Amino acid sequence: MNYLGIDPGKSGALATILENGTVELFGFSEDTYKESLSYLQGTECRCCLERVGAMPGQGVTSMFKFGENFGFIQGLLAAYSIPYELVTPQKWKKEFQVTGDKNSSIAVCRRLFPDVFLRRTDRCRKDDDGYAEALLMAEYARRKL
Numbered sequence: 001m002n003y004l005g006i007d008p009g010k011s012g013a014l015a016t017i018l019e020n021g022t023v024e025l026f027g028f029s030e031d032t033y034k035e036s037l038s039y040l041q042g043t044e045c046r047c048c049l050e051r052v053g054a055m056p057g058q059g060v061t062s063m064f065k066f067g068e069n070f071g072f073i074q075g076l077l078a079a080y081s082i083p084y085e086l087v088t089p090q091k092w093k094k095e096f097q098v099t100g101d102k103n104s105s106i107a108v109c110r111r112l113f114p115d116v117f118l119r120r121t122d123r124c125r126k127d128d129d130g131y132a133e134a135l136l137m138a139e140y141a142r143r144k145l
Helices: 030-040 060-079 089-096 102-112 129-144
Strands: 002-007 013-017 023-027 045-050 084-087
Touching: 002 129, 013 030, 013 129, 023 030, 023 129, 030 060, 045 060, 045 089, 045 129, 084 089, 084 129, 089 102, 089 129, 102 129
Parallel strands: 002 045, 045 084
Antiparallel strands: 002 013, 013 023
16 A cells, blocks of 8 residues: 655655655656656555645635645546545645644654655755654555545
8 A cells, every 4th residue: 555645835845655655755847746646656655745725824825825735736637547545734744743843744754764864955955844754644544544
């Protein structure tokens, strides 16, 4: 069984925990998502996709783009026949006792996956909270879905 976690935010990410235990992380890009999901087509998968909604104070244009990305991700999952469950941030974060602080996600992820590189590139100085949250959602899928 392969497990996916998808953080659909602006700096979102996709994480996979493959049946052989390998962890892979991808930053949001339409081509990257297509490639990584097509690789999983025809395999047994469970996916945790974060249920998102509009937040007060966000601009109309940015929210429209955000919704567009969310719909694109759902369309890809359907096209590749990958079952997914929409899970609220409160629900999956409760499983790991993660707070609203992004550093909390990184700390929990480091504890659960000490060997995983959580930086977008080798040049980055900080671990990426989008990668951490996507990986925690993949772990949530492994535990709960």
